[in-house]
Structure formats: C-alpha cells, structure tokens
Amino acid sequence: MTENARYSRPGEDAGERLDRQWGELLQELRLAQTGTQILFAFLLSIAFQSAFQSADAFTHHVYAVTLIASALAVGLFLAPVSFHRIVYRHKLRDRMLPIASRMAIAGLAFLVVALTGGVLLATDVVMSRPVAIALTSIVFVWFVIFWYAIPEWVRRTMPNGTGE
Incomplete structure (x- = not known):
C-alpha cells in the first residue's frame, strides 16, 4: 500500500485527501492556538x-523558561498559517502538510513545557518547593504519556500502519 493510499478514504482523490488533512490540522490548531495565546x-x-518582582531567582528562571516556551508554542501553532499564505496557489500542499504537521507537534512539545512551568510557578507559591517540583514532574510525565507515548504506541501497533 502506498503512503498516499494509506491515508485516503474510499473515492477520495489526492487533492481531496490533502484538503481534508489540511482542514483537520487547522481544526486541531484552532484549539491549541487559542489556549496557548491566552x-x-x-x-x-x-x-x-x-x-x-520580589520573587527569588528560581521563580524568575522558571518564569523565563515558561514564557519563552509559551511564545515558541504560539509561533509554531501560527506558523502553518504563514506557511500556507506564502505557498498559497503554488500547488505545494503535498509538501506543506507534513511540515505543518511537524510544526504542530513541536508546538505541542513547547506547550507541555509552558504548561508544566505554569504548574510549577503556581504550586511553588502554595506548597514547599520540593513538593511543587515533584508534583510538576508528575504532571510533565502525564503529558508525555498521554500526548506522545500513547499516540506513538497506537501508531506503531496499528496493523499495516493504516491508522490516521
């Protein structure tokens, strides 16, 4: 089975498949973009x-990493829009889609860092730092399991790689 046929639906030509996949990616990005921008x-x-401003250096460092990770996530979630505008009408959707998908995955990685950084900033205020770090580590592992490990496991274990 070819790569293109693997992700097609019955009666769907290559252009329709790319349009559908692009629409699905944009729908996913809408949710991620809004939350990340907030x-x-x-x-x-x-x-x-x-x-x-009177917080200690640890808090300032966590904040800086969290802020930068959040900015990078926003940038990566918006990058496919810019990409599409630049290559629009050049019949490059077949090349654009895999790159945009990788941008979205990288954006999710930065979003995990930003979210766990936010959790650490908040929990460090209400509990001891070692407990806050431990709980934040658990939250980080939770994200990695549910956002990356389980989907990767499902993708690798699908017969003939036919999952979408």
Missing part, C-alpha cells in the same frame, strides 16, 4: 506584578 498573555502580565 496562557502567553497571562504569563506576560505576571512579570509586572510587584509580588513577582
């Missing part, structure tokens, strides 16, 4: 709070 905006506001 997280980024919230993180930007934290730096200007007087209580935050």
Whole structure:
C-alpha cells in the first residue's frame, strides 16, 4: 500500500485527501492556538506584578523558561498559517502538510513545557518547593504519556500502519 493510499478514504482523490488533512490540522490548531495565546498573555502580565518582582531567582528562571516556551508554542501553532499564505496557489500542499504537521507537534512539545512551568510557578507559591517540583514532574510525565507515548504506541501497533 502506498503512503498516499494509506491515508485516503474510499473515492477520495489526492487533492481531496490533502484538503481534508489540511482542514483537520487547522481544526486541531484552532484549539491549541487559542489556549496557548491566552496562557502567553497571562504569563506576560505576571512579570509586572510587584509580588513577582520580589520573587527569588528560581521563580524568575522558571518564569523565563515558561514564557519563552509559551511564545515558541504560539509561533509554531501560527506558523502553518504563514506557511500556507506564502505557498498559497503554488500547488505545494503535498509538501506543506507534513511540515505543518511537524510544526504542530513541536508546538505541542513547547506547550507541555509552558504548561508544566505554569504548574510549577503556581504550586511553588502554595506548597514547599520540593513538593511543587515533584508534583510538576508528575504532571510533565502525564503529558508525555498521554500526548506522545500513547499516540506513538497506537501508531506503531496499528496493523499495516493504516491508522490516521
């Protein structure tokens, strides 16, 4: 079975398959973009709070990593839109789709870092630092399992790789 046939639906030609897959990717990105942009905006506001300015170096470092990871996630989630605008009408969707998909996956990786950084920032305020770090580590592992390990396991164990 060819790579193209593997992801086609009955009666679907290559152009229709690419259009459907692009639409599915955009639908997924809409959800990720909105939440990540809200997280980024919230993180930007934290730096200007007087209580935050008196926080220790650890908190400032976690914040910086979290803010940058959030910004990178936003950038990667929006990159397929820019990509599409630049290559629009050049009949490059077959090349654009796998790259845009990788951008989305990388955006999710940065989003995991941003979310767990946010959890660490919040839990470090309400409990001891070692407990906050331990709980945040559990949250990080949870994300990795559900966002990457399980989907990868399912993908690898599907007969003939026919899953979409």
